[in-house]
Amino acid sequence: MQKEEELKLTEEVLQLKEANSAFLGAGVTQQGYDHYRGEKRFEDERQKLFRRLPHAVAHSAALAGSHAFLRAEYAGVPLLLTRDDRGQAQAFVNACRHRGMELVAEEAGCARRFTCPYHAWTYGSDGELLAAPHFEQGFGELDKAELGLHRLACVERFGFIWVTIDASDEIQFDDYFAPIAADFEALNIAELGVAEETVLNLKANWKLLVEGGLEAYHFKVAHKNTIGPFFENNLSTYQVLGDHLRSVLPRTSLADSDTSSPDFRLLDHANLLYLMFPNTQFLVQQDHLIWIQANPLATDCTELRLRTLAPAESLGQDELREYWKKNHAITCATLREDFAIAEGIQRSVQAGLDQSMIFGRFESGLGAFNTTVSRRLAS
Ligand code: FES
Ligand SMILES: [Fe+2]
Incomplete structure (x- = not known):
């Protein structure tokens, strides 16, 4: 201030x-x-x-270092936060795109890949579907590039990782933060x-x-x-x-x-x-x-x-x-x-x-x- x-x-x-x-x-x-x-x-x-x-799901230090991840839940939605190759925080719904199994059960850790415990669909820390057993035979008509984890709007500001679960009405993070931004920067x-x-x-x-x-x-x-x-x-x-x-x-x-x-x-x-x-x-x-x-x-x-x-x-x-x-x-x-x-x-x-x-x-x-x-x- x-x-x-x-x-x-x-x-x-x-x-x-x-x-x-x-x-x-x-x-x-x-x-x-x-x-x-x-x-x-x-x-x-x-x-x-x-x-x-927007909701502050975690303090930035809880997701320190590249490929850090942590699990959270907010407003009834299971969340997976990751830090990708570029050090950028990302947020996803913590559910496998195949049949919805909870993807990550561990509270927090460090991982480049996340493998679903049900049929081993495997995702990268940027949410991309990297591998799925027998994919061509079973799902050949689908495009793997479309089967990444469900991504949520996410931004890192003021030392927190903020997530908006339903960004459909396009609440802009900057608009939301603007009235308190100067105070929070100073903190x-x-x-x-x-x-x-x-x-x-x-x-x-x-x-x-x-x-x-x-x-x-x-x-x-x-x-x-x-x-x-x-x-x-x-x-x-x-x-x-x-x-x-x-x-x-x-x-x-x-x-x-x-x-x-x-x-x-x-x-x-x-x-x-x-x-x-x-x-x-x-x-x-x-x-x-x-x-x-x-x-x-x-x-x-x-x-x-x-x-x-x-x-x-x-x-x-x-x-x-x-x-x-x-x-x-x-x-x-x-x-x-x-x-x-x-x-x-x-x-x-x-x-x-x-x-x-x-x-x-x-x-x-x-x-x-x-x-x-x-x-x-x-x-
Ligand atoms: S539900 Fe995840 S691989 Fe089948
Ligand atoms: Fe009080």
């Missing part, structure tokens, strides 16, 4: 603090419970959000690595898990035993950046900081939270970054992936590894408070009553997020 932008965001927060006011949206809004339940709803979201929008995420990872299966709709990060109204209540004391009471701002959101979550130390000092850094006194629409959040802290993905498995069930990204050079040092481990445990403890709340809300939602939740003026970030959800679903 540019210095000027950083100071503008700082000033905005300090003025609110001075005025003893929260950051206020235009008015109170309501969101019906149906927004968080129902099979039809889930299927719509899968097709129109999760399969159509130098390619120079970080995954220090720790936690995967949780939560009984909550994915949107409730996203919403948990979009207001500071709950900090002094729900997080009173963890981070609450370090943050301002009900004070956070946000900016709408295309479909995405950026939120500034000031710690109490900001009010006492010298913002005119050349050494002043907003990150020393606040967390920044980026919501990369629809379901990925990056919580940027002083010396590391938390990468949170809420991957929906069902309307009321979400796989939550929580990773601490830290400078790659620190990951080989025992002492620092230990430091990141402790840090990650603290992050998990705090976020588990949010996750338990999301599960509690989901139980109310699943009761089937025709009710709504209410977003106050200082919770308008939730309204902004859900407006984008609804707009995308209507398109």
Whole structure:
């Protein structure tokens, strides 16, 4: 982020603090419970959000070196990521073109060729069908060149490998990234690595898990035993950046900081939270970054992936590894408070009553997020 932008965001927060006011949206809004339940709803979201929008499937370091590969799953689709001869990241559906057998069962590794365990059709790391036993006799009328793995739109940006499963409406990666590109370039995420990872299966709709990060109204209540004391009471701002959101979550130390000092850094006194629409959040802290993905498995069930990204050079040092481990445990403890709340809300939602939740003026970030959800679903 540019210095000027950083100071503008700082000033905005300090003025609110001075005025003893929260950051206020235009008015109170309501969101019906149906927004968080129902099979039809889930299927719509899968097709129109999760399969159509770019998703960060892996950090670049997880696919380091030529012919590296890794297996993943997103929005119900089994994926195979590879790095081809030219070092380019590629994404495919991890299914053999013959009769659909899962091609690669190994989590990750290094391979130039992938041979299907069923009848040994063999593919290269660029997805091309290289060999198939008895091909001429059995499939002679088909063109081998047409039988490569089903390729998905894939790009490597900001230290991640992004995949779009259904690129039919031609969502352009650049258009999607443009509103946050400058901020993300500055984060130098390619120079970080995954220090720790936690995967949780939560009984909550994915949107409730996203919403948990979009207001500071709950900090002094729900997080009173963890981070609450370090943050301002009900004070956070946000900016709408295309479909995405950026939120500034000031710690109490900001009010006492010298913002005119050349050494002043907003990150020393606040967390920044980026919501990369629809379901990925990056919580940027002083010396590391938390990468949170809420991957929906069902309307009321979400796989939550929580990773601490830290400078790659620190990951080989025992002492620092230990430091990141402790840090990650603290992050998990705090976020588990949010996750338990999301599960509690989901139980109310699943009761089937025709009710709504209410977003106050200082919770308008939730309204902004859900407006984008609804707009995308209507398109
Ligand atoms: S299903 Fe893969 S070779 Fe037959
Ligand atoms: Fe929280």
